[in-house]
Amino acid sequence: MQRRGSASPIEDSRTPSLSLVTGPALRGSNGRDIDPSFYSSFLQSDQEEASGRKTSDSSDLSPEESANLRNPSTPRSPIISTKETTMSPLESQLSNASMDGSIGSRRRWRSRARSPWSNSLLTLAVTLLGLLTVFGIVYSYLTRQIDPQGCKTPRMVPTYIKLLGFDSEHTRFASKYGLYLYRERNVDAYSEEDIGLKGVPVLFLPGNAGSYRQGRSLAAEASNYFHDALRHDQDRYKAGTRSLDFFMADFNEDMAAFHGQTLLDQAEYVNEALSYILSLYHDPRRPGRDPNLPDPTSVILIGHSMGGIVARTVLTMSNYQANSVNTIITMSTPHARPPVSFDSDLVHTYKQINDYWREAYSQKWANHNPLWHVTLISIAGGGGDSIVPSDYTSLSSLVPDTHGFTVFTTTMPTVWTGMDHLSIAWCDSFRKVIIRSLFDIVDVQRSSQTKQRADRMNVFKKWYLTGLEDGAEKVLTRKNPNTLLTLGDNVNAILPQGQRLVLREFGKRRQPEAHLLTVPSQGVPGKKFTLLSDQILSAPGGSGKLEVLFCSVFPLRAGLSSAHLSHSLDLSDGSSGATRLACKSAVEDLIQLPASTRTSKYPFDAPQPFSYLQYDLEDLAEHQFVAVVDKAERLSTGWVVAEFSNSSDAVIPTRVGLGRLVSTGLNIRLPADRPMLTEVKIPAMHSSLLAYKLRVGKQPCGEDAELFTPFVRQYIEEPYESKYFVNVKEAEINLHGIAPYMPPHLRETSGPRGVSFQLWSDPSCNASVELSLSVDVLGSLGKLVMRYRTVFAAFPLVVVALVIRKQFKIYDQTGVFIPFSESLDLCLRSSLPVLFLGLSFLASSLASSSPVIAAHGPSNWRTNATESVIDFTKNDLLLGSQDTFYWFLVPVFGVISVAVCVLINHVAMFLTSILSVVRGILVSRRGYIKIEDQKAGVLFSPLSPNYRIVNTAVLLLLVSTVIPYQFAYIVACIVQLATCVKASAHAKETRTSSHYNFYNYVHSIFILMLWILPVNVLVLIVWVHNLAVHWLTPFSSHHNVLSIMPFLLLVETLASQTMVPRVTSRFRHITSIIFFVLAVYAAIYGVTYAYLLHHIVNLGVAWLVGVHLSTSGFSLRGLKQLLEGGDFRDEGSATVHGHLKKLP
Incomplete structure (x- = not known):
C-alpha cells in the first residue's frame, strides 16, 4: 500500500523515516506552510498548470518555492529526510511519479477554504425540512391521538x-x-x-x-x-x-x-x-x-x-x-x-x-x-x-x-381506560378486576x-375480555333449566315474529310482566339475538327490575317434574289456562358496556354500565321463546331494547384498499331501518402506524327522546384490543395491529382482518346515520415515536459513516481533510440519495416477501397446526414493516438523520469552541507561556510515550478484570473531546492548513464516537448501579479488551497530535468499504442488533490504528513513536529557544 504524509501534520525531524508532508500544506524553502487559499488559486485550471503560468496568488512566493511547485520532482530539503530507514509495510518509496500523482490529484480537487460552521443551501434546506418533521412528530406524540386515562388512586395501609x-x-x-x-x-x-x-x-x-x-x-x-x-x-x-x-x-x-x-x-x-x-x-x-x-x-x-x-x-x-x-x-x-x-x-x-x-x-x-x-x-x-x-x-x-x-x-x-407504564400497577379499577380473577382461579x-x-x-x-369476541363461550348452552315460568292467557304478550321489543319504562302495570319473543327456526342463517338495557340483569329469585330467560315448553321430557327446577316465577294470576315454561337465566352471559347518555364523555365515567346480551341463533337451538320479564311493581325509569336481526343488515363489509383509504377516506350511510347493532369491517385498517378520525352524524329522534346516544366499539381480534367511544360525534382512532419488527404468529393466519366498528344506536329513532372515516396525518406522525425510537439512534449513523467515508476518500486523493459539514454537503449530492433510494427498494422487497418459508432448519419451529416453517426473524430488518405502503419512511428517516447530524455537529463544535475559550483563559492565568508554544503552535505538552503506554495498559488490565469496556469507552470519549478542544484552539491560533486538517479529523472521529455512546452507556448505568448497592461481581461478557483496545490506541494517538497518513494505493478502498458496511448495517440491522454497531466501528477504528502504525512500522518501537507524536510547528517562524516571555 502506498502512503503519503507522515505521522504528524507537520514534518517532525525526529522521526527516523523518509516521508512526505501530510495534509494540504505545501512547504517553501523557508519552511512556511502555504495557505490553502494559495493552491485554491494555484489549481484553478489544468490548462493554466499545463501552460506553466503562475497564478496571481503565487506571486508572493520565493523563486525557489515557485520552482518547486512548477516542477514537483525538484528536491526540497525541508520535506525529505536524508536519514536512512527501513520502510514499513504501508510505506512506499518516494519517487517522482508519486509526486506527480499527488499534484495531479490536487489539481482534480479544487480545494475551497471553507469554515466548518458553513453549510450549503441544500444542506440548510434538508436540515430545515428534517427539523420541521421532527417537530411535527414530537408535537403529534405529545398532543394528538392521546388515549384518555381514568385511573383513580387507591388507598391502602x-x-x-x-x-x-x-x-x-x-x-x-x-x-x-x-x-x-x-x-x-x-x-x-x-x-x-x-x-x-x-x-x-x-x-x-x-x-x-x-x-x-x-x-x-x-x-x-x-x-x-x-x-x-x-x-x-x-x-x-x-x-x-x-x-x-x-x-x-x-x-x-x-x-x-x-x-x-x-x-x-x-x-x-x-x-x-x-x-x-x-x-x-x-x-x-x-x-x-x-x-x-x-x-x-x-x-x-x-x-x-x-x-x-x-x-x-x-x-x-x-x-x-x-x-x-x-x-x-x-x-x-x-x-x-x-x-x-x-x-x-x-x-x-x-x-x-x-x-x-x-x-x-x-x-x-x-x-x-x-x-x-x-x-x-x-x-x-x-x-x-x-x-x-x-x-x-x-x-x-x-x-x-x-x-x-x-x-x-x-x-x-x-x-375501559388506557394506562401509562406506572399506573397499570396501581390503577384502582384495574386492580379490582385482576384480584377478582385470581380468586376465581384458586x-x-x-x-x-x-x-x-x-x-x-x-x-x-x-x-x-368483552364477551363479544368471535367464539366467546356461552354459559347458557351448558346449563340446565332452573326456573319455572308460569304465564296467563290475558296478561302476557307474545310479540309477532320479527318485531322489536322496546320498553321505555318499567312497572307500567304495577306488577311483574313478561314479554315473549319467538326464537326463529334454525333454518334461517345469520340470525342473532341482541338485548340492551340500562338496568342490571336480575338473577333468578333476585330483586332487580329486569330478568331475561330463555324458555321451552314444560315439561321438556316425560317424567320431568317442577321439583327439578330450583326457582319459580308465576305470572298467571291464577288463570286456569296458564302456560308453563322451563327456562334458563341469561345473567351469567351478561356483557357489560359503558353507558352512553347525553352527558357521557368517557367510557370509564359512568357509575353503572349498560347490560347487553348477544347470542347467535345456534346458541338458542333448544329454546322456543325469549322472556323479557319486567319485575318492577311500581312505575320507574329504565329502558330495554331486544330484537332478532339478520347479519346481512347488521354487518357491512368494505373492500376499500389502504391507498384509497388514505387518499379519500371512507363514507358510509346507515339506513333508518338498521338493527340496534351495526358492524362495519375495514380489513385495510390493520397498521399501527396510521391514526384516523371517525365522525358519526347526528341522529334525529322525532317526538320521542332517544333511549341512549350512539356509542362505538373499535376492536381488533389479535391482540384483544377494544376501545369504546360513548356519546360519540367524533373519535380519534388508533390501534395496535400489525406493527414494525414484530415476529409472525405462532400459527399460520389467513391475513390481517383489520379493524371493525360496532355502532349501537337507538333503533326506535328510525333515522339514518352517516359515518365518515379519514386518516389523521398529523396524528399518525406521533405513532412513529414508540415504534421507531431506536431508528432515530441508528439511522444518523448511516449519515455519519458516509460523511467520514467521503472525508477519507478526498483526503487520500488530495491531502485535504475537509470539514464534516462540507463532506455532508457532498454526500447529499451523491451517496446519501443513492443509498436511501436503494434502501427504499429493499424495504419494499422485504415487506412483500412471504411470512412463511418452506424450509427446514434447526432455528425454525414446527407448529401443531401446520407443517410449514415460520421465520420469526423475518421482520427484523430495516423498517421491519410488513406493508409495502411504508417505503417512504426510509427517505423520511434519512432527512431526519441529516438534520440531526447537522445539529449534533454544530452542538459539538459549539461545545468545543466554548471549552477552548475556557482552556485559553486557564492557560493565560499561569502568567508565562513559551514563545515557541505561542508562535510555533505546540498543541499541548504531551505526556511521555512511556506514560501513555502505561496508562493504556493499566486501563486495559482493568477492563479485563474489574470494569466493563463501556467505562473505558466513556473515558476515551472524554479524552477525544479534550483533543478536539486543543486542536480547535491551535487551529484558530495558527490558521495553518495542517492544523485545520487535524482538527477536522479528530472532530469527525469524535462525532462518530458520540453516536456509539448510547450503545455503551446503558450497560455502564447498570454497572454503576451495582457499585452503588455494593455488588461487585463483574460482568462476564463485557471484559473483552479487543472491544475497546482500538479506541484507546486511536484516542491516545490523536492526543499525541498525530495525523493519519494518506493511503493512495488500492488499500485505500478498505477504509471506504469499512465505513460503507457500517452505514448499510446501521440501516438494515441497526434497530434489532444495535449492539453490533460498536463492534463494526471498532473494526474501522482498528484499521485507522493500523494506518497510523504504518508510519513507524508495526513494532513496539513504532507504537512508542506513534504515541509520542509530532509537534504542530511552523518551522520558519522565529523562535527563541529556552526564553520565556512575560504576559502583559
Whole structure:
C-alpha cells in the first residue's frame, strides 16, 4: 500500500523515516506552510498548470518555492529526510511519479477554504425540512391521538415483612436482593411468631428500576376483598377459595431492561425464592392452615414490565423446580422483543427464552411440553405507555390461544381506560378486576393451588375480555333449566315474529310482566339475538327490575317434574289456562358496556354500565321463546331494547384498499331501518402506524327522546384490543395491529382482518346515520415515536459513516481533510440519495416477501397446526414493516438523520469552541507561556510515550478484570473531546492548513464516537448501579479488551497530535468499504442488533490504528513513536529557544 504524509501534520525531524508532508500544506524553502487559499488559486485550471503560468496568488512566493511547485520532482530539503530507514509495510518509496500523482490529484480537487460552521443551501434546506418533521412528530406524540386515562388512586395501609430467613444459605444474591411479605394493617392478622400464611402464595416481580412496593396496590385489594366479601361466603369457601398471600421480590431497583445477565440473575433468584416460599407452607409447626389440605406446590407470578420477562425466564432456568409455576400474569411486559437492543446479552437471552417457549408449544404431545399446564396472560396499557411499546406485549408469536392471550386495559369490562407504564400497577379499577380473577382461579384443594388450565383460561377470558369476541363461550348452552315460568292467557304478550321489543319504562302495570319473543327456526342463517338495557340483569329469585330467560315448553321430557327446577316465577294470576315454561337465566352471559347518555364523555365515567346480551341463533337451538320479564311493581325509569336481526343488515363489509383509504377516506350511510347493532369491517385498517378520525352524524329522534346516544366499539381480534367511544360525534382512532419488527404468529393466519366498528344506536329513532372515516396525518406522525425510537439512534449513523467515508476518500486523493459539514454537503449530492433510494427498494422487497418459508432448519419451529416453517426473524430488518405502503419512511428517516447530524455537529463544535475559550483563559492565568508554544503552535505538552503506554495498559488490565469496556469507552470519549478542544484552539491560533486538517479529523472521529455512546452507556448505568448497592461481581461478557483496545490506541494517538497518513494505493478502498458496511448495517440491522454497531466501528477504528502504525512500522518501537507524536510547528517562524516571555 502506498502512503503519503507522515505521522504528524507537520514534518517532525525526529522521526527516523523518509516521508512526505501530510495534509494540504505545501512547504517553501523557508519552511512556511502555504495557505490553502494559495493552491485554491494555484489549481484553478489544468490548462493554466499545463501552460506553466503562475497564478496571481503565487506571486508572493520565493523563486525557489515557485520552482518547486512548477516542477514537483525538484528536491526540497525541508520535506525529505536524508536519514536512512527501513520502510514499513504501508510505506512506499518516494519517487517522482508519486509526486506527480499527488499534484495531479490536487489539481482534480479544487480545494475551497471553507469554515466548518458553513453549510450549503441544500444542506440548510434538508436540515430545515428534517427539523420541521421532527417537530411535527414530537408535537403529534405529545398532543394528538392521546388515549384518555381514568385511573383513580387507591388507598391502602401497607406493612412489609422482610423474610430474613431467606439468606445466603439459600441464595448467592442475598446481599443484593430481598424478599418481603405484604400484610394489610388492620385486615391481615400476623405476629412475630406467626406471619399469617393461610392462603395461596402469589409473588410480585417489579420491572426495570422498579420497587417491590409497586405490588402493594394489588396486595391491599386482595386482603380487603377477601376480608369484606369472601370470608363469609360458604359456597366459595367449600369450592377452595382462600386468601392470597402476596410476596414481593426486591430487586434493589436493578435494571434488567438494559442488561441480559441482570435478567438471568433475577430469574435465578426468583427460582430460589419460590423454593423458599413453598417451604414456608410445608412447615408442620406453622399454625392456622387446614391439615386436610395439600401443601402448595406452585406459586402464582405477577410481573410488571421486565418482571414479566423474569417470570417467563424462571421456567427456562436450570434451577427451576418443575410445576412450581403454572400461572403468570404480566403487565406492560415487552414479550415479543427486547425494549432496547444495545446489549448483546439481552438480545441473546430474549432469543433463548422465546425459542424455548415456541419449541415447547410446538410439541405434538402434551407430555413432551414442559409448559403444558402454564397459562400466560399479557396485559397492555395502550398508547399511554411511553416506556414500552404496547405492540411488544403481544404473545401471538409465543403462546397458542389455548394457553394465553394479550389484552388491553381498554378492553377489560368496567376498566375501559388506557394506562401509562406506572399506573397499570396501581390503577384502582384495574386492580379490582385482576384480584377478582385470581380468586376465581384458586383452589386450595389441589396441590397446585389453582384450577385446571382450561378452567383458568375460561376465568381469565370472562374477566378480561368483552364477551363479544368471535367464539366467546356461552354459559347458557351448558346449563340446565332452573326456573319455572308460569304465564296467563290475558296478561302476557307474545310479540309477532320479527318485531322489536322496546320498553321505555318499567312497572307500567304495577306488577311483574313478561314479554315473549319467538326464537326463529334454525333454518334461517345469520340470525342473532341482541338485548340492551340500562338496568342490571336480575338473577333468578333476585330483586332487580329486569330478568331475561330463555324458555321451552314444560315439561321438556316425560317424567320431568317442577321439583327439578330450583326457582319459580308465576305470572298467571291464577288463570286456569296458564302456560308453563322451563327456562334458563341469561345473567351469567351478561356483557357489560359503558353507558352512553347525553352527558357521557368517557367510557370509564359512568357509575353503572349498560347490560347487553348477544347470542347467535345456534346458541338458542333448544329454546322456543325469549322472556323479557319486567319485575318492577311500581312505575320507574329504565329502558330495554331486544330484537332478532339478520347479519346481512347488521354487518357491512368494505373492500376499500389502504391507498384509497388514505387518499379519500371512507363514507358510509346507515339506513333508518338498521338493527340496534351495526358492524362495519375495514380489513385495510390493520397498521399501527396510521391514526384516523371517525365522525358519526347526528341522529334525529322525532317526538320521542332517544333511549341512549350512539356509542362505538373499535376492536381488533389479535391482540384483544377494544376501545369504546360513548356519546360519540367524533373519535380519534388508533390501534395496535400489525406493527414494525414484530415476529409472525405462532400459527399460520389467513391475513390481517383489520379493524371493525360496532355502532349501537337507538333503533326506535328510525333515522339514518352517516359515518365518515379519514386518516389523521398529523396524528399518525406521533405513532412513529414508540415504534421507531431506536431508528432515530441508528439511522444518523448511516449519515455519519458516509460523511467520514467521503472525508477519507478526498483526503487520500488530495491531502485535504475537509470539514464534516462540507463532506455532508457532498454526500447529499451523491451517496446519501443513492443509498436511501436503494434502501427504499429493499424495504419494499422485504415487506412483500412471504411470512412463511418452506424450509427446514434447526432455528425454525414446527407448529401443531401446520407443517410449514415460520421465520420469526423475518421482520427484523430495516423498517421491519410488513406493508409495502411504508417505503417512504426510509427517505423520511434519512432527512431526519441529516438534520440531526447537522445539529449534533454544530452542538459539538459549539461545545468545543466554548471549552477552548475556557482552556485559553486557564492557560493565560499561569502568567508565562513559551514563545515557541505561542508562535510555533505546540498543541499541548504531551505526556511521555512511556506514560501513555502505561496508562493504556493499566486501563486495559482493568477492563479485563474489574470494569466493563463501556467505562473505558466513556473515558476515551472524554479524552477525544479534550483533543478536539486543543486542536480547535491551535487551529484558530495558527490558521495553518495542517492544523485545520487535524482538527477536522479528530472532530469527525469524535462525532462518530458520540453516536456509539448510547450503545455503551446503558450497560455502564447498570454497572454503576451495582457499585452503588455494593455488588461487585463483574460482568462476564463485557471484559473483552479487543472491544475497546482500538479506541484507546486511536484516542491516545490523536492526543499525541498525530495525523493519519494518506493511503493512495488500492488499500485505500478498505477504509471506504469499512465505513460503507457500517452505514448499510446501521440501516438494515441497526434497530434489532444495535449492539453490533460498536463492534463494526471498532473494526474501522482498528484499521485507522493500523494506518497510523504504518508510519513507524508495526513494532513496539513504532507504537512508542506513534504515541509520542509530532509537534504542530511552523518551522520558519522565529523562535527563541529556552526564553520565556512575560504576559502583559
